[in-house]
Amino acid sequence: MTALAVHSGHLTMRSVRALVRNPAYLLITLVQPVMWLFLFGQLFKNVVDIPGFGTPGTSYLEFLTPGVVAMTALFSAAWAGTVYIDDMGRGVMDRLLASPVSRGAMMNATLLYQSITCIVQTAVVVALAYAAGARFAGGVRGVALMFVAAVLLTLVFAALSNAVALLVRQQEALIGISQLLSLPLSFLSSAMIDTRLSPGWIQTVARYNPMDWAVVVSREALSASPDWGALWPRLGALAGLALVMGWLATRAFTAYQRSS
Amino acid sequence: MPTSKAPALAIDARRLTKMYAAGRGKEPVRALGGLTLAVQCGQVFGLLGPNGAGKSTTVRILATLARQDGGEALVDGLDVRRDPGAVRRRIGLVPQRSCSDPVATGRENLVLAGRLQGLGGRDARRRADELLERFGFSEDGGRQAKTYSGGMARKLDVAIGLVHRPSVLFLDEPTTGLDPQARSEMWREIERLAAQERMTVLLTTHYLDEADHLAERLAIIDHGRVVTEGTPDELKRELAGDTVAVDLDDSDAAPIVAQHISTIDGLSGITTEGRTVRARAVHGARAVPLVLARLEQAGIPVASATVSRPSLDDVYLAHAGRTFEGATR
Numbered sequence: 001m002t003a004l005a006v007h008s009g010h011l012t013m014r015s016v017r018a019l020v021r022n023p024a025y026l027l028i029t030l031v032q033p034v035m036w037l038f039l040f041g042q043l044f045k046n047v048v049d050i051p052g053f054g055t056p057g058t059s060y061l062e063f064l065t066p067g068v069v070a071m072t073a074l075f076s077a078a079w080a081g082t083v084y085i086d087d088m089g090r091g092v093m094d095r096l097l098a099s100p101v102s103r104g105a106m107m108n109a110t111l112l113y114q115s116i117t118c119i120v121q122t123a124v125v126v127a128l129a130y131a132a133g134a135r136f137a138g139g140v141r142g143v144a145l146m147f148v149a150a151v152l153l154t155l156v157f158a159a160l161s162n163a164v165a166l167l168v169r170q171q172e173a174l175i176g177i178s179q180l181l182s183l184p185l186s187f188l189s190s191a192m193i194d195t196r197l198s199p200g201w202i203q204t205v206a207r208y209n210p211m212d213w214a215v216v217v218s219r220e221a222l223s224a225s226p227d228w229g230a231l232w233p234r235l236g237a238l239a240g241l242a243l244v245m246g247w248l249a250t251r252a253f254t255a256y257q258r259s260s
Numbered sequence: 261m262p263t264s265k266a267p268a269l270a271i272d273a274r275r276l277t278k279m280y281a282a283g284r285g286k287e288p289v290r291a292l293g294g295l296t297l298a299v300q301c302g303q304v305f306g307l308l309g310p311n312g313a314g315k316s317t318t319v320r321i322l323a324t325l326a327r328q329d330g331g332e333a334l335v336d337g338l339d340v341r342r343d344p345g346a347v348r349r350r351i352g353l354v355p356q357r358s359c360s361d362p363v364a365t366g367r368e369n370l371v372l373a374g375r376l377q378g379l380g381g382r383d384a385r386r387r388a389d390e391l392l393e394r395f396g397f398s399e400d401g402g403r404q405a406k407t408y409s410g411g412m413a414r415k416l417d418v419a420i421g422l423v424h425r426p427s428v429l430f431l432d433e434p435t436t437g438l439d440p441q442a443r444s445e446m447w448r449e450i451e452r453l454a455a456q457e458r459m460t461v462l463l464t465t466h467y468l469d470e471a472d473h474l475a476e477r478l479a480i481i482d483h484g485r486v487v488t489e490g491t492p493d494e495l496k497r498e499l500a501g502d503t504v505a506v507d508l509d510d511s512d513a514a515p516i517v518a519q520h521i522s523t524i525d526g527l528s529g530i531t532t533e534g535r536t537v538r539a540r541a542v543h544g545a546r547a548v549p550l551v552l553a554r555l556e557q558a559g560i561p562v563a564s565a566t567v568s569r570p571s572l573d574d575v576y577l578a579h580a581g582r583t584f585e586g587a588t589r
Contacts, residue, residue, distance in 0.1 A: 003378070010375045018363040021404075090362075091355030095420070098323040098353040100345065101376050257325065259281070 004108070007101045011109030015083065016116060026120065033072040033125050037064065038132065040192070053194045055223060062136065065129040066146055066218030067191030072125060073118050073150040073157075074185065074211055078178035080114050080158035081165025088169055103253040107162060107246060114158040115151045122150045137224035145221035145231075152238040153214040157182075159245035166252040185211040190219070213238050270428050270460035271299035271322060275331035278317055278484075291317040293484040294331070299462060299477075301427075304454045306475025307464040308572070310587035314484040315464040316356060319430050322462070323353045336427050349378075352426035354417050356433045362406035366416050367392060369405055370423055377424035384423075391419040395449065411442025415449060422457070429453075431463045435470060443470075450474055468572040468584055480576055482587070487579040492572060499570040499578055502544030506551060507563040511535045520558050524550050529578060533586050535563070538577065544568075 019026060041061050048054055054063045087093040096106060126143060136142055165174050188205045189195070189212035195203050206212040213234035220226040278292040292314045299305040307315045320326040322335055324344040333340045336350045353359075360369045367388050374384030392401040395415045400408065405416060414434060421429055434450065435443045451474065454461055465471050471478050472492045479489040488495060504527070508514060514532040521539065522530055526547055529540040541547035544567035555562055568574075576584040 007376055010372055014361060014364065014372055017368070018361070021363055089357070091357040091359035091417070092361065094320075094323075094325055094355040094357075095353055095359040096376070098325055098348055098351065099376055100348050100378060258327070 003100070004102055004105050007105035008108035008112060011101070011105060012112040012116075015109065015113040019113075019117065026117065029072070029076050029117070029121060030124055032075065033068050033121070034128065036068045036071060036192075037061070037125065037128060040064070044192070047193070050197065052196060058223075059134065061129060061132060062134045062222075063194075063219070064192065065125065065134055065136075066222060067189075067215050068129075069122050069125050069146060069150050069218060070153055070189075070211060070214040071186050071191055072121050073154045073214070075182050076117060076121065077114055077154040077157035078161050078182045079175075080110055081161035081163075081174050081178075082171060083110055083113075084162055084165040085169065085171050085174060088165075097253075097257065103250050106253070107159070107250045110162055111155055111158055111246060114154050118150050118154040119147060122147055136222040138222040138226065142221040142223070142226070145235075146218035149214040149217040149221075149235060149238060152235070152242050153210060155242035156210055156238065156245050159242070159249040163245075163249035163252040166249070166256040169256070185209055188212070189215055191215050210238060210241055268301065269298050269334070269337075270301045270303070271297060271305070271333075271335055271462060272337075273297040273318070273322065273331065273333040276318065276321060276328045276333060277330040278314075278321065278326065278328050291484055292321075292328070295481070295485055296331075297479060297486060299460060301460055302458050304450070304461045304463060304474055304476050306471040306478035307462065307481055308466070308468065308471040308475075308478050308576075309464075309481035310466055310584065313481040313587075315466075315481055316432060317484075318481070319353075319432050319462065319464055323351055323430050324348055325353075349424075350427045352421035352424065352429040354421040354429070354431045354434060356436070358413050358417055359420060360405040360413060360416050363404060365402050365404055366397060366408070366419075367401035369416060370401075370419060373420045373423045379424065387423055391422060395419050409442070411438055411445060414438060414442070414446060418446075418449065418453075422453075425457070426459060428460045428462065431461060433464055433466070435465070435467065447473060468576070472572050480572075480579060482576075482580040488575065495572065495575045496570040499540065499574055501540055501542045501570075502547075503568050503570060503574050504539050504541045504544050504547050504551065504565070505568070506537045506555070506565045508535045508537070509561050509563050513560050516558075517555060517560060520554055520560070521551050524554065527551075531577060531581070531583075533583055538583075540574075540578075541567070 041064050045060050048058065048060045048063065084093065161178060164177050168174055188202055189209050190206060195206050217231050217235050220231045274296050276292050276295045279288045280291050282289045295314060295318060307318060309315050317326065321328045322333055322340060324340050324347050327341060335347050338346050340347050370388035370391055371384045374387050379387060392398045397412060405413060408416060418434065435446050438446060463474060475492065477491050479486045506517065508517060511534050514535060514537050517537045518530050518532050521527060524547065526542040527539045531538050548565050548567055552562060552565060573584045580587065
């Protein structure tokens with residue numbers, strides 16, 4: 001158990017060190033959220049005037065912020081597996097697998113690292129939205145819950161991305177699958193639009209979409225009077241799914257080794 | 261805890277078999293077809309063979325990266341399939357491809373490897389400095405590994421494999437892709453390693469001269485089997501006499517030449533490859549004039565004829581039925 005924690009820590013620091021040496025990477029991942037927030041946000045500014053959209057008195061920027069936080073988490077996490085593929089391309093993966101480092105530690109490390117970048121990204125998005133005039137009635141507690149939801153969403157999709165990386169072992173295939181997944185999951189959620197105004201089937205799909213769970217949790221938490229009955233089950237489902245995905249992804253190492 | 265006697269064999273692999281799926285609709289590929297290998301403790305043992313012969317598959321099984329389909333393998337007395345965790349603590353692996361983190365410095369790479377192998381912070385740092393000095397790049401330890409030359413990067417890989425003083429070190433093609441100077445430097449390092457650390461080294465290579473130079477004992481592998489095994493000298497001595505090679509202007513004539521010279525006394529093991537016909541001769545210098553006379557008689561032009569002492573290439577030829585170069589191509 002302690003070895004698992006120590007190994008997870010050292011491997012996480014390895015990735016953090018690489019990020020600190022190359023912070024441009026983090027800046028690049030922030031280009032998209034800034035565009036969503038300020039270009040898309042402007043384009044659809046008046047959508048809040050449609051009767052039945054969101055909570056009255058909320059600006060579109062305020063509505064969009066939790067959506068952009070979740071989208072940023074989803075899009076970054078979907079790329080998580082590229083680290084494994086780089087390691088496979090070099091001999092790093094083989095060296096680690098032939099060392100006392102457990103597969104669990106290797107999985108933990110990438111998930112921890114993704115969580116750290118998610119927290120930084122979320123903080124930047126929230127700060128930018130605040131600077132642009134967004135105000136969140138849910139206060140510190142609401143923002144904190146949004147961070148929790150974003151991290152859980154990151155864990156779910158980073159684990160999925162890692163599993164796909166271990167199974168397909170090709171950068172192109174991984175990126176293709178990630179793209180195929182991230183955009184539809186974003187559109188089939190309330191990230192940008194109040195799904196109460198969408199066709200019924202989208203509302204149905206959104207109910208089972210982890211991406212939507214994160215958005216709903218964050219949006220409720222940030223509102224003046226959160227609907228806890230909608231928030232807690234979704235947060236719990238996200239946490240449960242993160243555990244299941246992490247476990248499945250760790251199992252994917254076995255498949256990787258069997259075929260190598 | 262019972263004090264177990266140190267096993268005499270560092271590596272004891274018996275009848276290893278391994279198949280790989282080649283993809284849908286294709287026959288699976290046999291990588292190993294009953295490979296047996298015994299390596300004494302403290303030996304530098306070479307696995308020599310062309311690409312695809314099964315060298316890397318053998319290393320992957322012994323290093324717990326792949327599972328054999330059949331047979332059993334013990335490393336340091338431990339079964340790789342039943343007890344992979346214990347095996348992993350005793351081995352060091354230097355994979356075929358570079359295994360350092362390019363963004364981290366040489367020193368950081370070594371410290372991280374040490375910590376992952378269970379060394380404490382201070383021990384890991386001390387060991388990293390020791391290895392940097394030993395491999396002659398104390399001054400470069402603070403630079404990112406991606407700035408290292410090919411030879412330095414490979415030395416760093418070896419240093420990473422040594423961090424925890426493993427009892428068995430696997431070096432998978434340590435000099436492939438290195439320039440001649442970096443190669444000879446790497447050879448010196450490996451020789452020093454063997455002399456100072458008293459560890460067992462299993463080295464795979466497809467360079468004949470590397471196996472000849474470094475390995476105390478070697479096994480020649482072909483098509484997933486050991487075709488012969490011994491010290492380089494033993495293997496060469498087994499081949500009595502010399503090698504006579506005749507180069508022709510035209511490859512079409514090779515089979516005819518083989519036939520013509522097959523009746524000459526003292527010649528055996530005649531093989532052809534492209535424009536070259538080779539034969540074993542009890543006494544090479546005596547055989548050459550006979551060969552040339554016979555071909556002159558038959559009116560077949562000869563480009564050159566050479567006599568040489570047996571090399572590992574001849575050993576390979578004698579056991580695998582083709583030249584090493586031909587198999588590698």
